Amino acid sequence: MAGNIFTPVSSESPPIPSRSDHPVRRDGVFTRSAPMDDPRQIPLGSPAEYPLQTNKFYANMLLGDRSNSVWTHPYSVSWAKGRGNAKSWGISISHIERHQLALGPLKPSGAVQYFINPVGIQSMILSATELDPSSVLTTDSLTAFSVNVNLSQAGFPPLITFPLLQGMGFVTALYKSCRPLIQSSVLFRGMEPAGSLRNITSKFRAFLEDGSIWMIYLTPYGGHRESLSMVNNTTLQGRDGFGGMIQVAKLPKGASEEIYDTCAGTYAISCDLSAEVSDDNCQYHLKWTKSGLQNPLLMFALPHHASSFDRNTVMAVRNLHLQTTTKGLAVAVMSDCWTMRERLPIDIGFAPWHPAKGSITNVSPAATRTIRAVGEKEIAQDFLSQCCLDSMYFSGKGLAKFAMMLFVLRDLVECPDLVQSGLEKLKQVFAVFISNKQPNPLAYDQVWKGVISIAGMKDGPGADFGNSWYNDHHFHYGYHVYAAAMIGYLDPSWLQDLRHTSWVNMLVRDFASPVCDEYFPFSRSFDWYHGHSWAKGLFESADGKDQESTSEDAFASYALKMWGKVTGDRNLEARGNLMLAIQARSFPTYFLMESKNNIHPPQFIGNKVTGILFENKGDHATYFGSNLEYIQGIHMIPLNPTSALIRSVQFVEEEWNTYFSNGRCNQVDGGWRGILYANLALVNPKKAFEFFSQPNFDMSWIDGGASRTWYLAYCAALAGL
Template structure:
């Protein structure tokens, strides 16, 4: 079993440039013009704050439980600072009903300017820029004009308990598009901190805490209109805003931490066999003698160690799509996962049996027979195509066939011939001779398809950093299988460096000079975000939880194959966190406590955005598309992520009584494979006939693998 005292160790050869066959690409079509970061480190592309530097920079960012955005003079406030909102469940809009006692979607309202941190000097010429783009944080800066020194800087950190503005000599203004009903204060709560209680026309209560810098007076706010509170001019210090829905008890808790705020978050993690833990350590600013108040998501709270759990408060604020966030008064948190899939390898696996490395002689014969047919297919036609995604699926399919033939089928001769074919086709991609070669993007610093420089949507937006974990995960898994069956391949040419490059692009364990830290996987949310450099009014999103899972499994197995214990342990911990977060937010059992009950019978969220959940897909609206995109590929880690309770409930809602056969093409085979997670015999018997209709197999699936997997899980009598 893998062990690591620090899973965030660089990949071997880290900070090396991509292999020489990956050319430097042209300037990226999306300009980082609004990024004023003086650091030379790579920019994050898929993080929560990307809307602040994309498009017209007015779409929101979600720190949870708050959302913030640049109103740019719009709305009732007419402000040019940073707007702040928090929505309640009662404000949700629900879509039309489906035919299974659920609704199609829910969405949170947008543009409600509960409060806006601003300054009277900010107006139509205001410039907003961002800097310090880290994995969990960013600074938003507001200046009177381009090139001017910011009057207001707001550090945005995931889970922050207050929205804090740092003022530098301007005239602070707190505005409200909802309008002020009453403003009470100031109350001096300690030597440095002054408090105002802000009651809005919508019935909500907010708290504003001001801490003057040396040389600035206490901020006497004056209500000049029903929408504007204005403080003295030439004032420096901090103003922190928090929503209080717990009355006096909540106010006492907020008072105790007022004036201290986080500027960023650092993560550390360890893993030892089946147990792993990860810790958030916040950098404090302001009144650092106080303890931070931060908000935790449900999957955090479930896994808190005892010390962190003891610092929970009674304050909760609902998030947009992740249930209730809980306020925690502690400068660092530790979460523990005690069910890491450390014993999981390439072989079929289940929670009850672990890895299953042998099958009966009768099943071996079936596996080899299926493999003989499938390895005779034209691998070039399936893999040498103009899509990193679909080529990756094809490679992973053939890799699974070869592995099953060798290890479970016991036919090493057939497996060797298949491996040779696979290596030959895979070499075209490693040498960058595929239809759309990869480029290294010097603007955002990543490896992207050359297909999208003229068409942003080419290959699902890969050139704009969409879906890299989906696309590259399949390739990394293929490399892991090849390297495990032929260790000499790892030492040949740039084979290993090429696969390492893909890992560094979408899941780098450190920030180096060529790739950012963890581009895709969000260590705060516990899953990846698929959307890259596209402005989105509803924020980042993720469609396929199962392909996110497979990417983490690929990292684990590449680490195992190459002897990188830190990478293997990191993949194990990512899988454990995903199992928890998916079951909390994406894969909804009947008693799911986090999603609105109106959508739970959809069983899967469909596309989960930061601001809405929409039971649909990007490619069609058939029910089996929506369910199936969260299944594929049905593979080794599927039983770990998808609980038997969930699979059975989903089957009962959609597929029982023969309705599974409504699915067409490869979707039908996928759905039958998924049933094997609760009924391995039914799945095995479905794929076992020699005259099985192979048109019912997904492009990334094979009879060989399914027969091996479901026989191993107990499906073959």
Template sequence: MACENIFENPISTDAPPGNIGRRQDHPVPRLGITASSPIQTNKFYANFFLGDRASPTFLHPYSVAWGQGRGSSGSWGLAISHIEAAQRVFGETDPVTRAARYFINPIGIHSVSISARGLGPGTALTMESLTEFSAQVSLRPSAQAAPAVQFPLVQGSAFITAIFNGAVPLIQTDVFFRTVTRVTGEVKPGITKYKILLEDGRTWLLYSYRTSGNPLDLQVVNNTLAQSNGPFIGIIQIAKDPGNGEAMYDQACGTYPTGVQLSGAVGGRRGSYKFAFTKAGMSGTTLPMFALPHHQDSFDDATRARMTGVKLQTTTKGVATAVVADSWTMVETNLPTDIGLLPWSPTTGSTKILSESTRAFIRSIAQREISQDILQQTNLDSMYFSGKALAKFACIMLATNDLLGDSGLARSGLNRLKEAFARFANNTQQFPLVYESAWGGVVSSATYVTGNQGVDFGNTLYNDHHFHFGYFIYTAAVIGYLDPSWIPANRGYVNLLVRDIANPSTRDPYFPTSRSFDWFHGHSWAKGLFASWDGKDQESSSEDTMHAYALKMWGAVSGDRNMEARATLMLSVQRRSLQYYYLYTRANTVQPSQFIGNKVAGILFENKIDHTTYFGANIEYIQGIHMLPLLPYTPFIRTPEFVREEWDALFSGGRAQAIQGGWKGILFGNYATIEPRAAYDFFSQTGFDDGWLDGGASRTWYLCYAAGMFLLPTLPPGKRKI
């Protein structure tokens, strides 16, 4: 695999197929958005156009929020917060994991706000230039007025920057000023500097770069307000000094990021992706940006050389480090290029070899499972559960054909699977999809019909699209692999789903780029058009990686090498980021020591991590939602070291056997990563209860997977059989 510029070319620019309905409206209004669609729905800045628009936006390391006249300062500007590790609040200790049930960062500590005279109850907030990595927020005295102040917001920004074009700046605080001191002389030509010491003992630095007119001259009015003596034209930048950052900020002030240009390449087992920051402000000045732990570990040598010792705590992503560079390059050197559709090990690859006795035993189970009513089981009122059911049968057909060697049996089931898939490709399911142009995407019609925004997990509002559509894309990859002649007639529909969740190019006029996956964070966000005080969130890391794997497999079977390359790189980035943020071994130093005993995040928000699920707090739910579905990429992400620690801590000694329902099968499928023989014995036992199977899982696939994993670690080619 050798692909350059993997983000350049669109998958397609065609309009959605004619059988996909069209709407110009959406249940969620576009509040204050001046840009035309397609609009990002799952990105960090969505709280600015959702709900009451007062919830924070998390930039890492800072968060910002529209003040709306709240707090002791009554500011109508943009409030800036930064939380230290010591300010976290931890939940009670879970008796099972012996770790804190959650940790959360306080919200609403508005250390410094940047506002302008004239902003008040009539203030209008508008948003422009909404991209995958950035947005601009404008505050206007009224809806018809010109902006008083504008804020370009980019993830990782070292400064919060405000652009003034003649309004009178106000600097406010809810924490109270202890001192506001103007630094004598200019740091650079045109730049005036202030040091702000707050009553919490923290120091913030303010830099103003005038591009015309008089320099900023602040006068302290009271302990919550300092205001300029007159209008100001230029930029004001605010940064928190961790104690060693002043020299770096002095050197880097005057310039600010406006966006990120993403590029990438894959060649063999090496892949790289690059953030080239677009910037404005003072020329000849290099940008300071904060990098998260997974960025730092994958920097190339040139980027690593630009790292500084300036560090700030983030809310849920460990400690960020300032990098003074106009671009970053991250490198992954062990891409899982050889993961295919069959059970796979990172060390020994895939196998098709099973003994005749094993094949005969599993074939008897496959016959029974293939005889199930595929059409009925996949004809559901939920894209999520329908997709899981389709993927379940895809796994059975694949295993029957390639591992059991019974192409006739597989073909009989495949024909019915194609028929079941056709219901969705023809858009005749219970709640057909529609393309809505208000935001720009393909959504379930369920909310339009029922009025319930939460139906099907909020699909109509862009919740969980990569989970839902990922199962369909995986199923399509299996069908296309087993019958390549099926691909041409179905390519448009499958690629439509791909474009909705993972469009790589701004040249696609129908979809935003990378709706789900966040290339800054290294994982996806599942929350769509729902306001949240704790920011975006995602519950299932394993279904996130499933969608990347599905993209890789569909790209491979459909001949889209760039899609395959992007998804392969995405899996490697996920492997790295999830080890820090979602899946915790004892060696984890990124998350709080009080929390890593939970072994998995539970629900990861931008502002908190809660070891629970949206549907219950049973330990098998919380851990299991990060296990399913079991697919060949699983041991690449959920390493044997991690699985062993999790099993020993939470499920050993008969605890897994005591679990009931479909979660029991999920636990033992996961167990095959480290003890495939024991997992095989569990699924092959006499009196096995089919109630131990999740609706997206089959006994056929679990048995084949466990048998394959048993072979892989020590298999001399063509020799060992189970």
């Protein structure tokens, strides 16, 4: 096995102007001046100046009034802020069962429009008598997997700290010399002491009016035997001056308490990611740093984790399951470290690719003639007008379109004269971006520490799909990175100019930095716990983070892989391959729903794609329209060599038969028709080739981010024509 593949891409300062006027301020974010294992020494340090995560699960704790929920899976937590029956100022905890879902109206397909989990159910609340309407919430130690949330009286050190991590087995609160309140707006039916664990931890059972049972564990820092008194049906109260931890966990019906008892008193405070690669085999690890008592650590795994566990991790899985909101059943794992194994798609390159055939680099003489004739016309188009736009997203799509076209003309149909002229035009347009002279230049944001378009600074948060607020960076910048990889492939001398590589590496580091460095956070977009990226940036969201395009998510990973390949950064190439392998596992599990899908409600899977998948709901829709071709097609674009990796034949056939077969595709207008037919190539490439090669072809059927040249080559290659 090679060493850890998470190595820096670069440490250079971004080669663009900086600005420090981002409208979203990083208020209430601090460093920590004492270790987390003893909250009696909890005073916070100065305001944090390190790069902050913008697209992670806890963003709602940083934005607006900080009262929207945060999903750790299987639980969600939120700042109660005096709401609910308990009128508490602590952190409320919710866990939703499948029967609590709300379903949307039926669509013509017979599937429901959406499913959504209720929010605001305060099953348990961890608070203190000292908290009141003047209390404040702060955060510290923000990483890709974890954050500390602190509650305090205004102007004083934290009274309670909550280390929040994805998959945490308990919701843990660390108290500093105050009187604990354990509350419920669902209301307590009763509470009973359940003994002592190892003469350290006091155990209680709480029975709620909804029939659920919650376990409560109090582990003091002294040798006290703790007690709780039931004040009323909303409040349990501990002793004054309590210092230590309180943990709560929901007991599934019929489950044993033994697993919780074994692990109580221990909690995770952070997580490290590492991976090693040997040929096409990779094992990657999530390793938690734990604190508290030296008991086994309890964490919950999602279905895509469990399906890739190595043998040792499988042995740590326990028979304890809790439903998540949008990721199926989570399973308990009693281990400080998980190891997952993936087979890497190392044979995917720039050429069309098929799982059984690999990369396909030849097409027939007849197909070559057809492709050349079309390519001659398309390569003569005005590159600048299609690529130098006021949108980083649409500019990137244009650049990638011409890059794919150039590959076809050089490697598949051998038109060197056309390639040379087209490559020079592509370089000239790319130079506009490297010199930062596009209509909306980029700037390095010193507040959140990332690369943003100035479009939003002029025209508001929604400009260019929210790029300035850190939306969609993997979508936008992935196209640019891919185009740069193609230029470097076609002309390796282009890579010798450090202006070129520095600019592209800047984009790579913005959305996919393998480390947290002085300028960028680790892995802004890709969530290594969920196995896919989140597109939403610095926007409050009642339903959490979301993403609506799996295909563009995978394309961004593919761009990283290919940039690593052409620049000789083998670790970057390996990371891109690993992300693709994980996406090939997570997308069919959570987004692209075959009829056998058991993750989402059965009433919803008939939609075939989730549309926009949030942390708390699935909505068969898009942000830009409700046409079926939009909803399905946004999970197809751009058709590229990785499409056959992430979109199974079974899925594509089911989707096509549900929505587009029997001539229905021909009722779709504009570029979406071309997208749908290019996608058909995954199961019927001959029919797709016939569509794109028809003599009366209407060029309005080609999307602005695609070319007929690439579509013809792609279909011909997969069809063996």
